[in-house]
Amino acid sequence: xxxxxxxxxxxxxxxxxxxxxxxxxxxxxxxxxxxxxxxxxxxxxxxxxxxxxxxxxxxxxxxxxxxxxxxxxxxxxxxxxxxxxxxxxxxxxxxxxxxxxxxxxxxxxxxxxxxxxxxxxxxxxxxxxxxxxxxxxxxxxxxxxxxxxxxxxxxxxxxxxxxxxxxxxxxxxxxxxxxxxxxxxxxxxxxxxxxxxxxxxxxxxxxxxxxxxxxxxxxxxxxxxxxxxxxxxxxxxxxxxxxxxxxxxxxxxxxxxxxxxxxxxxxxxxxxxxxxxxxxxxxxxxxxxxxxxxxxxxxxxxxxxxxxxxxxxxxxxxxxxxxxxxxxxxxxxxxxxxxxxxxxxxxxxxxxxxxxxxxxxxxxxxxxxxxxxxxxxxxxxxxxxxxxxxxxx
Numbered sequence: 001x002x003x004x005x006x007x008x009x010x011x012x013x014x015x016x017x018x019x020x021x022x023x024x025x026x027x028x029x030x031x032x033x034x035x036x037x038x039x040x041x042x043x044x045x046x047x048x049x050x051x052x053x054x055x056x057x058x059x060x061x062x063x064x065x066x067x068x069x070x071x072x073x074x075x076x077x078x079x080x081x082x083x084x085x086x087x088x089x090x091x092x093x094x095x096x097x098x099x100x101x102x103x104x105x106x107x108x109x110x111x112x113x114x115x116x117x118x119x120x121x122x123x124x125x126x127x128x129x130x131x132x133x134x135x136x137x138x139x140x141x142x143x144x145x146x147x148x149x150x151x152x153x154x155x156x157x158x159x160x161x162x163x164x165x166x167x168x169x170x171x172x173x174x175x176x177x178x179x180x181x182x183x184x185x186x187x188x189x190x191x192x193x194x195x196x197x198x199x200x201x202x203x204x205x206x207x208x209x210x211x212x213x214x215x216x217x218x219x220x221x222x223x224x225x226x227x228x229x230x231x232x233x234x235x236x237x238x239x240x241x242x243x244x245x246x247x248x249x250x251x252x253x254x255x256x257x258x259x260x261x262x263x264x265x266x267x268x269x270x271x272x273x274x275x276x277x278x279x280x281x282x283x284x285x286x287x288x289x290x291x292x293x294x295x296x297x298x299x300x301x302x303x304x305x306x307x308x309x310x311x312x313x314x315x316x317x318x319x320x321x322x323x324x325x326x327x328x329x330x331x332x333x334x335x336x337x338x339x340x341x342x343x344x345x346x347x348x349x350x351x352x353x354x355x356x357x358x359x360x361x362x363x364x365x366x367x368x369x370x371x372x373x374x375x376x377x378x379x380x381x382x383x384x385x386x387x388x389x390x391x392x393x
Contacts, residue, residue, distance in 0.1 A: 005073075006124055008181040012076055013117040014139040015175035016083070019168050020110050021143030023087060025254060026164040027103070028229040029148040029247040032236050033158035040096050042233075042361070046353020048096075048103050049229050049345075055107025056114070056342030060335040063115050067331040072123065076116040077179040082109030084176050087169035091162045111338055118334035122323050131265045133316035138261040141312070144228070144254035152247040209385070210336075213322045216378040217337055218344035220314045223371040226348030227288070227307065228253055230356075230365060238362045239300065252301050253308040260312020268313065273321050274383040277314055281379050284310030285372050292369070314375075315341070321382070344371075 027034070027049075035045055067075065086106035093099035121132050147164060154160045228250055236246035260280070268276055287306035294300045322333050348367055356364035 005181070005184075008178065009073060009076070009120050009124065010136075012080065012175060012179040012182060013113070013120065013136050015178070016076070016080060016113045016172070017117070017136055017140040018143040019083065019087075019172040019175065020113060021140035021254070022147040022171070023090075023106065023143075023165060023168040024110075025144035025228060025250050026147035026151050026168065029151040029232045029250050030155070030161040030164065031229070031233050032243050032246065033155055033161040034099075037158050037161055038094070038096060038099065042353040042357040044096055046350040046356075048100050049225075049349035049353070051100065051104040051346075052107045052225070052349070053342045053346030055104050055109075056111035056338050056345075058108050059111025059115060060339040060342075062108075062112065063119075063331055063335045067115075067119070067335070072116040072119040072331075073182040075112055076120060077176075077182045079109045079112035079116060080172065080176040080179045082106075082112065084169060084172045087165055087172055091166045091169060093162070107342075111342065114341075115331075115334045115338050118319055118323070118337070119330045122330040122334075131268055133320050134261045134265040134268060134313055137316045138258055138265065141254045141258035141261055145251050145258055148232070148248050148251040148254075152244050155244050155247055158243075209325055210322070210328070212378060212381060213318055214336065214340040216375065216382070217315065217318050218340045218347075219371045219375040219378065220311075220318065220344065221341040222344035222348035223284075223368045223375070224311050224315070225345040226352050226371070227311075227365075227368050229349055230352050230361065231304070233356075234361045234365050235300070237356075237360070238365075239295075239297075241297065245297075249301070249304055252304045253311075256305040256308025256310075257312045260309045261316070264313035264317065268317065272386065273317050273324075274379065274386040277317055277379045278383050280310045280312060280314055281372065281376050282310070283307075285369075285376065286310075288369060288372060292365075 031045055035041065063075070070078070083106060086102055086109055089102035090099065090106065093102055117136055118133065121136070124132075147168075150164045150167065151161070154163045231249050231253060232246045235241050235249050236243055239246075264276060271279075284307055287303050287310055290303040291300060291307065294303055319334070319337055322337055323330060328336075348371065351367055352361070352364040354364070355367070
């Protein structure tokens with residue numbers, strides 16, 4: 001791949017992830033205002049958040065069917081077009097159904113972005129995929145840090161919740177223009193994997209490692225999306241802080257994520273994938289338990305930052321672990337990974353909202369604790385597997 005095309009790919013991926021993070025966390029930060037402005041309850045809000053499953057599943061299916069024909073780089077440009085249109089539609093949403101459909105379209109585009117970035121990274125980078133994927137996802141974290149601040153600035157009037165999405169739409173328009181350079185990139189395929197779809201599916205069914213990674217990403221995305229999406233509402237409802245102050249808390253979470261991913265981009269290959277994930281999951285567990293019991297606003301802020309640091313490198317490191325250890329093609333591996341991630345996001349987003357409507361968000365948010373505990377078992381298994389393989393080598 002020519003050097004300038006590599007730059008176009010990296011800029012498009014990173015710019016896309018920045019706007020992905022900005023818009024996703026803006027929705028969570030503005031959620032209390034959206035609920036009041038559109039007159040929807042926690043359960044309906046959970047349904048909107050849960051569109052990630054259908055959107056990402058559709059993106060995974062699209063890639064499995066058309067990925068080889070289109071190619072990851074042209075599909076990445078397509079995702080930028082879809083996301084730009086979806087963001088402009090969200091700015092005009094004034095009813096539940098309009099917002100639901102617009103957010104579904106955005107999740108389809110973001111699903112393509114996530115898959116195509118992973119496949120593209122497997123083509124341009126053969127050795128340090130974990131590092132490059134962590135750097136890409138750092139831009140998601142940067143967008144996620146900035147969006148709650150922007151949301152808070154415009155929440156003087158709850159009816160102005162849509163303005164941050166207009167900003168994201170304009171920003172993504174610039175990335176879309178730049179991504180047109182990917183349309184002339186020739187098709188390239190990651191090396192060393194079978195391209196037969198039926199054979200790949202049969203291989204996945206017999207591979208315990210594959211299913212362990214699928215469970216790991218299901219759990220991780222479940223507690224990351226669940227916590228980040230409902231954090232502002234949780235702080236507002238349960239910790240009884242003001243709506244504008246509550247909107248800022250996701251910034252602290254994603255500041256921790258950004259710092260953790262930047263550090264992982266430097267140290268991940270030295271420390272080892274599974275050992276890094278074990279350390280991070282332990283930090284996540286301790287920090288989240290602290291959030292549940294803390295009453296001081298300052299202490300909650302520090303613990304939310306700690307939880308973000310613990311969440312930081314899990315997603316890209318799990319993805320890199322799959323790409324390194326799976327016998328499947330990159331398209332099938334990343335599509336399956338994205339689908340499992342979307343199921344986790346859907347499950348946690350809706351479950352927290354459903355339980356929150358019945359018993360309050362204080363009860364619904366406990367799902368996060370359960371999922372982190374389950375993730376600990378997955379990571380310990382991966383760690384033991386990696387150590388065993390190291391001894392055999």
